[in-house]
Structure formats: structure tokens, C-alpha cells
Amino acid sequence: MDYVNFIISTVVLTVVALFFGPVFLGIERKIQARIQQRIGPPILTPGTWSILKFWNKKPFTPNSPMPSLYHALPPVTIVVVLVILWLTSPEWWGLPLSLATLVAIVGIMKFEEVMYVVMGSLSRSILSVTMPYGDVVKGAVTKATIRRFFEGQSAVRFIKHITIASFPIYIAIFIPVVIARSIFVQDVVLYQGSFLDLHPILFTVPGFVGAIVYFVGYVAQLNDYPFTIAKAKGDLVEGAPLEYGAHARGNYYILRGVWMFVLSSLFVTLFFGIPPVVDFSSMVGVSQLVMHVLLTFMLPVLVSVLSAFGPILTFKQLYPVSFGFTAIGVFGLLLAL
Amino acid sequence: MFKEVSRKNAVHVMLVYSGGCNGCDIEVVNCVLSPYYDIEQYKVMLTWNPREADILLVTGPVLKRIEPALKKIYESIPDPKLVAAVGSCAINGNVFFNLGGDLGPSEEVAGPLDKVLPVAAKIPGCPPRPEDIISAAASAIPILAEMEV
Amino acid sequence: MEKDRGEADVEIPVGLVHPALLEPYRPRFFLQDEVVTDCEITLDAQHRGIERIMEGIPVDKCNIITERICGICSCVHLWNSVRVVEKGLNIEVPERAQYMRVIINELERLTSHLIFFGHALEIIGHETLAMRAFIAREPFMIMLGELSGNRVHYACPIIGGIRPRCNPTDDLCAKSLAQLQPATEYLKDYADRILQDAMVMSRIEGVGVLTKEEAIKYHAVGPTARASGVSKDWRTDIPDFKHFDWDVIVLDDGDVKTRVVQRVLECLEMLKIVEQGFKNLPKGEVRTTGWKLGKMPITTCYHEAPRGELYDSYGLDEKGNVRHYKCRTPTVTNLGAMEVACLGEHLTDAVLTLASCDPCLCCTNR
Structure with missing residues (x-):
């Protein structure tokens, strides 16, 4: 194996993800604004410039039982999430680790989800319990033994959310696996032919069903509207990331953007058969990367349209929606057999 | 890196409502939520989280009951930060601070806002028009961009 | 039937600064898992x-302060405060002034209800429809600005009539009437759009039910009570509204959806009143002169604010200074009723239930 190529490809993919992730945040906001009949912020403002601005603010110690761990969570998660992107690139397929399987990718996705629970339990924002206001006074109701912060409630909801709302995306990931009869990313990609002779899984019936279910799972993974109960603005303000400020908030924004990019890239790899190849030696290689990046724009654009029209679904609606799409996913799996 | 340009291109404002009559509050929300005014096109975004904010918009004459909360919120905004007083109440206390009958003016008012927090921008009016609020936010952005830290 | 205020294991305090509250107040929710039990x-x-500032202040100055009780329903506070003097000293109000008071008041009620739609939809997370509420609201704000000179504090009623600057020319009346038509169309389309959205409906249908018994027991007032089947609207008792043809909307179900629908239907009634007002606006004086302030015993007036019953009472001494001013605004009882209505709901729905009575804390706290 050529180590130079390996390093170059990893670095280039990282840079692409770090650049386009924040841009996606802006695109999402811009499309929503257009649906809302207003001009909206410039595309770079909600993502890229906000992140740079937060990095230029003065660091501070957050209200948290473990401040350094709390601040370390977003960078750690970004690296972990990037591993998914690296694993889908051809340079990593041949590694003796044989991690480039969809089972490993699902495991890493679980890690990302659990991070929010940790975030929620480590944060102590002043917006709820510690707000200086005399509400616990003589004569006030004193029933509960625990006064819980918004973030605590958010952590509880994230656990429920992980349990319920991640079914669709896992089912959808395994539809290409069943079609290609292999859990290796390599086999799923090669099954769909080379770049110049593509037969994307998306254009088969089970693949299309899978793509729809993947889209719903994607929104649920991003905790975007309407699957935003774990950090519902109506009652929890922002939930787990409430206490991130200055550079840590910049990192958190990057995490959100990169997660958006990586899941979108995984979709392109699995359903279009175009992996993130870094090969500057030929026109085909370059156009493959460009094509890959262009196709990753598809899911965020669709998400922003859906989220502009979706209210927060409470668990009452979340159970039927999630189980309904899981059932559709299972139907797609059966079709693929 | 990109300090000034990034600060000019992304500003988060937080709205704190410290008593008063709600008129300014609704007009500020009107600036942000109404597509008719749409403050986001001027790169200003509304947030409810002090950790995310740069500019604190305060409406109302800062009542004693809310003063500690307001100070705590101001402290939790990371530097650099600015405070803007929206409306006559925040600037001079308006009728609650200046009018009084036999028993004198209201004793509940801890303000006006300058007594509590350092004010960088004042937006007069009872209530100020949305256009005024937008232009004040736009004029506060360069001050924010040139601040040290 | 009394709802059970059960045991709880977790408390979540919300506020003072919070997107769902807007104004500072502090609800504390006691939860079992995520269900609100208390x-x-x-x-x-x-x-x-405010009532303390008013003691011994000349009544004209007092009316400046009454207007600043609330920034959403400022006209109705001022009007009711003015009505106290007019009732106590038997001051006649010219018919044109009566019409203008009703027009300004009903336009204000419209903007207030549209804020409610925007706020409620913002809480359930539907930003697009919340923004459309503000689009629908803007023509009425501009109209109010043109008619009275200020977008929020119109300062329209004065003792014995209305302020002369609020006396519209015929051109302005015609212009406002022309503006009213497209705004009404937009509002109707918008209301249809909300009521046909299945996702929004699934969030608000059957949530936060307030039965008629509970509404009477906790003395819910205004649209909140009328959505629970209690038929009471103080506007029917006010002579100024006798010139107009309109209906009181009463619905029975008492959940959040009904409270929204009730306000939508009420908006259409208000538009009817405003349209009639502009069309039939009589000519003539806008204020009576020749009355004198003097000793007045404590007089009480009721009015229908956008959120319900508004009560003002005060007396005047020999110099025309205000004595024993007292004011009671609708939200205090409405929130009490909502405290009961939100029991047994999911936390997210409970916040929505509190907001669904359209609480206005600046009036309530004064």
C-alpha cells in the first residue's frame, strides 16, 4: 500500500468534510428562509462565519461538573464521525483492520448518538434551575426530590430518541447490504459497477424504498425538525449543547455540519455507488470526487424543505412515525432478498 | 484568524425582557420573525442562549426582581459582548421611573439599564420602530468587530 | 371533576428567559417520567x-400610564380607564369617536390574536407558519400606525372622545378599507393552511383540555373560556359595539385546537366590525368639551381585552386626581385555569398548553 496516497486521501477528505459541513448549515438556513418568504442570511453566515466568530471569542469555564471533558466532547466526536467517512474511501478498504464494514459504521454511529447523552448530563446552564429567582420559598410546592436542568431532561430524551428513532437509518443501511450480499463497503460499491458504468442501487425498487427510509433516518439522526424532541426549542431551548460557548460552540457547530456531511456522503456511497475517492492522477478520479460532493448536497436540501414544514413531534407522534418507516424499511429488505 | 470579518458576518443577539410593557419586546420579535423586516438578512440571528450570544438586547426598566437574573445572564455571555437598551424604559425608565403621584415613582425599578449594565447602544422610542432596531443592530456590529479579546 | 395532582419525582423549572415564555414568569413543572403531574x-x-404610582396623579397623566400597562392590548386599557371617568361624570362621547375607538380596538385585537398564532406555532416548532402569522399581521400594524401615529401605543381614547390626531380623513378611511381586503384574504388562506396541516393538528388536537366546569371554577375568561363553552363577552354590554353587527364565538371542546380555532373565527368577526366601521363612519365632532373634572365616587368598568375580562375602578378627588386605582387583567385567572389544564400532558405539550391561553404577563403583574 502506498502510504503517501493513504495520508493524502485522508487529509483531503477531512478538509472537504470540514469545509462543506458548515456550508450545509448555511444552505439549510437559506432554503428555509426562502420557504418562509424572506431573504435570509448569506449562505456562509450561519455556519462558517459563525464558527470563526465563536473561535475568536474569549474562552471560559462552563458550568459543568467536568468542564474539560465537556469541552473535549465535540472534537472527539468529530474525529469519530470522520472515521465513517474515511472507512468508506477506497484507500481504507484494504487496511488489515477490516473495519470497512457497515456493521462497524453502525457501531460508530451509535457512539455519536450516545455522545449527546454524555453532553446533556455534564451541562449545567443557568437557564433553568440556577436562574437567580426566588421560586422555592415558603408555601411553594415542594414535591420532587430532584430539580433537573434542561440538559438533564435532554439527556433522558436522547436515550429514548436513540431507542426509537434510529431504527429507520439502520434498516436502510442494511438494504444495500442485502442487495450486494456482503457487509463490506467495498462489495456494496463494486456491486454497482465502476464510475463510468454505474447501476446505482437507488434506481432499483428496494433501493428506492431504502433511500426514502434512509432520508427519514437521516433527519432523525441530525435531530432536525420534526425529530427534534430531544432538544425541543419549545421547552428545552437547545438541550444538551446549551452550555457550549466561545470556541466550544464553534466546535459544536462543526460537529453538526460534519455529521450532516458524513451521513450524506455515506448515502452517496451506498445508494449511488460513488465512494469518496481521492485520486488526482486522472480526470475520472477528480470528477468522481466532485460528483460525490455534489450529490451530498441532495439530502441536506431535502432536509431543509422537510424541516421548514415540520413541527416538533412529541413521543406520541414519534412512535408511529418511526415504527411506520421501520416497517417500510423491513418491506424494502424483504424486496431485496 | 479572520477576527474582524467573521464578527461582522455573524452576530447573535439575545433578547431579555426586564419588565415594562411588552411593546418593545413584540417589536424586536417582529424584526426577527417577520419576513417583512427579516433581521437575518443583515447577518443578525436571534438566540435564547446566553452562551451563544454577542449582543444583549434589553427591554424594560430593569425591575429589582429581575436584576440578579439579568446580571447573571450578562456574565454568562462570553467576551466580547455588547448591551443595547431598547426603548424608553431601558434608557430612562419611562413612566415607571419618572412619574409618580402621592407615593412617588415606582420602587420596584432598579434601572434604568445604565445603572445595572454598561450600555453600548440606545434605541429610543416607545416602542422603537423595527427599522430603528435593525439600524441600531447594524451600527453596533462594527463596534463589536473592533473590540479587543 | 378535580384533576389529580399526583406525586412527582422530577421538577423542571422553566424561565425567566425562555423562548416559549417570552415574558418573564416562572412555571415549575413536576414530572413523573415526562408527564406533568403538578x-x-x-x-x-x-x-x-402601577397602581401605587397612580395614587393621587391627575387623571390625564394616569391615562398615559394605564396605556403602558400592556404593549399588546394598550388601547383597551386606555379605553376602559377613560370609560370609568365618562361613566362616573356622565360625559357624552360623540358617535364618530365611538366608531374610531371600536375600529382601533378591534384592529389591535386582531394583531394580538395574530401574535398568539405566531407564538403558539413557534412553540410547536413550526417556524414557517409562525412567520406567516407575522406576514398576516404586518398590514394591520401599518394600518394602525397610519390611523393613530404609533404602531403600539395608539393613545387614541381621551376623556370625552378621541385624540384629534386619530381622526382619519376620508382618504385615509378609503385607503384603509382598500388595504383591508387583501389582508383579510391572506388571513383566511393562512387560517385554512393551519387548520389543514395534519402534522400541526396532531400536535394540538386533544391537548390541554379545559372542561366547562373547570373553566367556570377557575374563572377562565375571554377566548379561553369561550373555547370551553362559557358564553361571556363583555363587548355585548358596551354601547359602542351596538352600532355593529357581529357574533360571539363559542366553541365547546376546550383543547388547544379549539382555542386556536376560536381565535381564528373571532378574527373574522373583528374584520367584519372594522369593515363596517370604515364604511359607516359618521361625520361630526370627535370629542365633547365643556365637562369639568371634579369629585367622583369610585366607579367600576368592565371591558373585553383580547385575552378576556378587564376590570378598572377608581375615584377622583376634588382636583381631579386619581384615588384608589384598581385594575384586574384576564391572564391571572386564565393561567390559573391552564395550570390545571396542563396536568397529565407531556412536558412539551404542557408548555404549549400554558401558552395557549395567550398569557400576557405585563398586564398581569402591572
């Missing part, structure tokens, strides 16, 4: 002591 609302955050 709720306590602390209201005193914005007490400005």
Missing part, C-alpha cells in the same frame, strides 16, 4: 407597582 406558576417577576 404545575406551579410564579408570577411576580414584572411587578412595577
Whole structure:
């Protein structure tokens, strides 16, 4: 194996993800604004410039039982999430680790989800319990033994959310696996032919069903509207990331953007058969990367349209929606057999 | 890196409502939520989280009951930060601070806002028009961009 | 039937600064898992002591302060405060002034209800429809600005009539009437759009039910009570509204959806009133002169604010200074009723239920 190529490809993919992730945040906001009949912020403002601005603010110690761990969570998660992107690139397929399987990718996705629970339990924002206001006074109701912060409630909801709302995306990931009869990313990609002779899984019936279910799972993974109960603005303000400020908030924004990019890239790899190849030696290689990046724009654009029209679904609606799409996913799996 | 340009291109404002009559509050929300005014096109975004904010918009004459909360919120905004007083109440206390009958003016008012927090921008009016609020936010952005830290 | 205020294991305090509250107040939700079993609302955050300032102030100055009780329903506070003097001293109000008071008041009620739609939809997370509420609201704000000179504090009624600057020319009336038509169309389309959205409906249908018995017991007032089947609208008792043809909307179900629908239907009634007002606006004086302020015993007036019953009472001494001013605004009882209505709901729905009575804390705390 050529180590130079390996390093170059990893670095280039990282840079692409770090650049386009924040841009996606802006695109999402811009499309929503257009649906809302207003001009909206410039595309770079909600993502890229906000992140740079937060990095230029003065660091501070957050209200948290473990401040350094709390601040370390977003960078750690970004690296972990990037591993998914690296694993889908051809340079990593041949590694003796044989991690480039969809089972490993699902495991890493679980890690990302659990991070929010940790975030929620480590944060102590002043917006709820510690707000200086005399509400616990003589004569006030004193029933509960625990006064819980918004973030605590958010952590509880994230656990429920992980349990319920991640079914669709896992089912959808395994539809290409069943079609290609292999859990290796390599086999799923090669099954769909080379770049110049593509037969994307998306254009088969089970693949299309899978793509729809993947889209719903994607929104649920991003905790975007309407699957935003774990950090519902109506009652929890922002939930787990409430206490991130200055550079840590910049990192958190990057995490959100990169997660958006990586899941979108995984979709392109699995359903279009175009992996993130870094090969500057030929026109085909370059156009493959460009094509890959262009196709990753598809899911965020669709998400922003859906989220502009979706209210927060409470668990009452979340159970039927999630189980309904899981059932559709299972139907797609059966079709693929 | 990109300090000034990034600060000019992304500003988060937080709205704190410290008593008063709600008129300014609704007009500020009107600036942000109404597509008719749409403050986001001027790169200003509304947030409810002090950790995310740069500019604190305060409406109302800062009542004693809310003063500690307001100070705590101001402290939790990371530097650099600015405070803007929206409306006559925040600037001079308006009728609650200046009018009084036999028993004198209201004793509940801890303000006006300058007594509590350092004010960088004042937006007069009872209530100020949305256009005024937008232009004040736009004029506060360069001050924010040139601040040290 | 009394709802059970059960045991709880977790408490979540919300506020003072919170997107769902807007104004500072502090609800504390007591939860079992995520279901609200008890709720306590602390209201005193914005007490400005307005009634205390009023003691011994000349009545004209007093009316400047009454207007600043609330920035959403400022006209109705001022009007009711003016009505106290007019009732106590038997001051006649010219018919044109009566019409203008009703027009300004109903336009204000419209903007207030549209804020409610925007706020409620913002809480359930539907930003697009919330923004459309503000699009629908803007023509009425501009109209109010043109008619009275200020977008929020119109300062329209004065003792014996209306302020001369609020006396519209015929051109302005015609212009406003022309503006009314497209705004009404937009509002109707918008209301249809909300009521046909299945996702929004699934969030608000059957949530936060307030039965008629509970509404009477906790003395819910205004649209909140009318959505629970209690038929009471103080506007029917006010002579100024006798010139107009309109209906009181009463619905029975008492959930959040009904409270929204009730307000939508009420908006259409208001538009009817405003349209009639502009069309039939009589000519003539807008204020009576020749009355004298003097000793007045304590007089009481009721009015229908956008959120319900508004009560004002005060007397005047020999110099025309205000004595024993007292004011009671609708939200205090409405929130009490909502404290009960939100029991047994999911936390997210409970916040929505509190907001669904359209609480206005600046009036309530004064």
C-alpha cells in the first residue's frame, strides 16, 4: 500500500468534510428562509462565519461538573464521525483492520448518538434551575426530590430518541447490504459497477424504498425538525449543547455540519455507488470526487424543505412515525432478498 | 484568524425582557420573525442562549426582581459582548421611573439599564420602530468587530 | 371533576428567559417520567407597582400610564380607564369617536390574536407558519400606525372622545378599507393552511383540555373560556359595539385546537366590525368639551381585552386626581385555569398548553 496516497486521501477528505459541513448549515438556513418568504442570511453566515466568530471569542469555564471533558466532547466526536467517512474511501478498504464494514459504521454511529447523552448530563446552564429567582420559598410546592436542568431532561430524551428513532437509518443501511450480499463497503460499491458504468442501487425498487427510509433516518439522526424532541426549542431551548460557548460552540457547530456531511456522503456511497475517492492522477478520479460532493448536497436540501414544514413531534407522534418507516424499511429488505 | 470579518458576518443577539410593557419586546420579535423586516438578512440571528450570544438586547426598566437574573445572564455571555437598551424604559425608565403621584415613582425599578449594565447602544422610542432596531443592530456590529479579546 | 395532582419525582423549572415564555414568569413543572403531574406558576417577576404610582396623579397623566400597562392590548386599557371617568361624570362621547375607538380596538385585537398564532406555532416548532402569522399581521400594524401615529401605543381614547390626531380623513378611511381586503384574504388562506396541516393538528388536537366546569371554577375568561363553552363577552354590554353587527364565538371542546380555532373565527368577526366601521363612519365632532373634572365616587368598568375580562375602578378627588386605582387583567385567572389544564400532558405539550391561553404577563403583574 502506498502510504503517501493513504495520508493524502485522508487529509483531503477531512478538509472537504470540514469545509462543506458548515456550508450545509448555511444552505439549510437559506432554503428555509426562502420557504418562509424572506431573504435570509448569506449562505456562509450561519455556519462558517459563525464558527470563526465563536473561535475568536474569549474562552471560559462552563458550568459543568467536568468542564474539560465537556469541552473535549465535540472534537472527539468529530474525529469519530470522520472515521465513517474515511472507512468508506477506497484507500481504507484494504487496511488489515477490516473495519470497512457497515456493521462497524453502525457501531460508530451509535457512539455519536450516545455522545449527546454524555453532553446533556455534564451541562449545567443557568437557564433553568440556577436562574437567580426566588421560586422555592415558603408555601411553594415542594414535591420532587430532584430539580433537573434542561440538559438533564435532554439527556433522558436522547436515550429514548436513540431507542426509537434510529431504527429507520439502520434498516436502510442494511438494504444495500442485502442487495450486494456482503457487509463490506467495498462489495456494496463494486456491486454497482465502476464510475463510468454505474447501476446505482437507488434506481432499483428496494433501493428506492431504502433511500426514502434512509432520508427519514437521516433527519432523525441530525435531530432536525420534526425529530427534534430531544432538544425541543419549545421547552428545552437547545438541550444538551446549551452550555457550549466561545470556541466550544464553534466546535459544536462543526460537529453538526460534519455529521450532516458524513451521513450524506455515506448515502452517496451506498445508494449511488460513488465512494469518496481521492485520486488526482486522472480526470475520472477528480470528477468522481466532485460528483460525490455534489450529490451530498441532495439530502441536506431535502432536509431543509422537510424541516421548514415540520413541527416538533412529541413521543406520541414519534412512535408511529418511526415504527411506520421501520416497517417500510423491513418491506424494502424483504424486496431485496 | 479572520477576527474582524467573521464578527461582522455573524452576530447573535439575545433578547431579555426586564419588565415594562411588552411593546418593545413584540417589536424586536417582529424584526426577527417577520419576513417583512427579516433581521437575518443583515447577518443578525436571534438566540435564547446566553452562551451563544454577542449582543444583549434589553427591554424594560430593569425591575429589582429581575436584576440578579439579568446580571447573571450578562456574565454568562462570553467576551466580547455588547448591551443595547431598547426603548424608553431601558434608557430612562419611562413612566415607571419618572412619574409618580402621592407615593412617588415606582420602587420596584432598579434601572434604568445604565445603572445595572454598561450600555453600548440606545434605541429610543416607545416602542422603537423595527427599522430603528435593525439600524441600531447594524451600527453596533462594527463596534463589536473592533473590540479587543 | 378535580384533576389529580399526583406525586412527582422530577421538577423542571422553566424561565425567566425562555423562548416559549417570552415574558418573564416562572412555571415549575413536576414530572413523573415526562408527564406533568403538578404545575406551579410564579408570577411576580414584572411587578412595577402601577397602581401605587397612580395614587393621587391627575387623571390625564394616569391615562398615559394605564396605556403602558400592556404593549399588546394598550388601547383597551386606555379605553376602559377613560370609560370609568365618562361613566362616573356622565360625559357624552360623540358617535364618530365611538366608531374610531371600536375600529382601533378591534384592529389591535386582531394583531394580538395574530401574535398568539405566531407564538403558539413557534412553540410547536413550526417556524414557517409562525412567520406567516407575522406576514398576516404586518398590514394591520401599518394600518394602525397610519390611523393613530404609533404602531403600539395608539393613545387614541381621551376623556370625552378621541385624540384629534386619530381622526382619519376620508382618504385615509378609503385607503384603509382598500388595504383591508387583501389582508383579510391572506388571513383566511393562512387560517385554512393551519387548520389543514395534519402534522400541526396532531400536535394540538386533544391537548390541554379545559372542561366547562373547570373553566367556570377557575374563572377562565375571554377566548379561553369561550373555547370551553362559557358564553361571556363583555363587548355585548358596551354601547359602542351596538352600532355593529357581529357574533360571539363559542366553541365547546376546550383543547388547544379549539382555542386556536376560536381565535381564528373571532378574527373574522373583528374584520367584519372594522369593515363596517370604515364604511359607516359618521361625520361630526370627535370629542365633547365643556365637562369639568371634579369629585367622583369610585366607579367600576368592565371591558373585553383580547385575552378576556378587564376590570378598572377608581375615584377622583376634588382636583381631579386619581384615588384608589384598581385594575384586574384576564391572564391571572386564565393561567390559573391552564395550570390545571396542563396536568397529565407531556412536558412539551404542557408548555404549549400554558401558552395557549395567550398569557400576557405585563398586564398581569402591572
